[in-house]
Amino acid sequence: MTAPDTRIPSDDQLADLLPFWTDICPANRDELARHARVRRFAAGDMVQGCGYGCTGVIFLRSGSLRAFMMSDQGKEITLFRVEAGECCVLAASCVLPQITFDLALSAERDSELIAIDPACFGRLAEREVHIEAFTYRQALERFSDCMWVMQQVLFMSFDRRLAVFLLDELARTGSPTLAITHDQIARHLGSAREVVTRMLRYFASEGLIALSRGRIEVVDRAGLRALV
Template identity: 25%
Template sequence: MEKELLYQKFNHVFDSDLIDQINKIGSINTFLKDDIIIDIDQTLQYIPLLLSGSIKILREDSEGNELLIYFLKAGETCTMSLTCCMGISKSKIRAVAEKDSSLIMIPVQKMQAWFHNNESWQNFILESYQTRFEEMLEAIDNLAFMKMDERLYKYLINKVKLHKSNTIIVKHQDIAEDLHTSRVVISRLLKQFENENKIKLSRNKIEVL
């Protein structure tokens, strides 16, 4: 089933020869919601291509507090892990399964070789860098210029788009950790949104109206 997902998600991205190579050498890994896929300071031997599910990419400060940088959806890869592999350095991010997810892992050596001899792979990597760079700028802008209520509402909208559902299954504490704030602040703002008829709250569930 996972191999079929490879063709479904990447057939329009990679040429048929590259798809066949990935199919032969790639190894399938599945992760449950909240599993750590890549951790900070981990040396990476494989590049992940996300086949199904979604992943959140986090940074960590010196006190161990996490900050959400961006989400990955099926058909994408984590360019921050690519950067580590290209420079043979340790991971600077933590990748956590946002929901049950499956990935196909490609040996680092192949990634480097394909970048020089396969145009479809090279285009995919460069476009991935561009997309993630824009998301990084957006994350910086959010921190620098947006108030917490604006950041929270944007977070909810991004969740709706990511999961293609107006109903979000999430705890207030999880949101607080993603946005690097307190649960009390998140709960207060969510109640404010409900009073403004922007959302409807229930236990561990938020419906965006």
């Protein structure tokens, strides 16, 4: 894992990322800044969860983080991604004690973030209505993402789930060629690699995609949408 960067962020960096920064009183801004740190993670690093502890309330400056859950048997399922400029409060369970599940974060790309000590953030949320409102709004948005994943798992066939995933990746990357392995897709979808491989080969036989080592090229986007 990349060595942690413990720089204290500047007020300008905090103002750029924290939408409530200018709404809170100067004393609370100072306290928040004292408990914030800049952290850097390389692609593939664990950020928190799965035995890596709590990094804090995360505001992502650059890169991309994957939020996922892992079963006791080691099976993973992606719940949502945190992109540059976004926040993740669900992973800091001590801020929201009602959240009892263990959410893990890993870096999908080299990432830089500002992590705020969750105990400090929780104290300030009790004092500042703007922080409290932001926290619960963020939690609701991420909870909606989690419910969408649950809906797919419970009510969609696997071919539809896979088509949704590929279309989402196209929209996220902006490229018709996805640099992703069958094993990575299986982890995202909480499935077995063999199931993913079998369905991808079916999609290829139908002319929807073309497969090569570590890459998937979508050749019939409309056909994938028809499945969904």
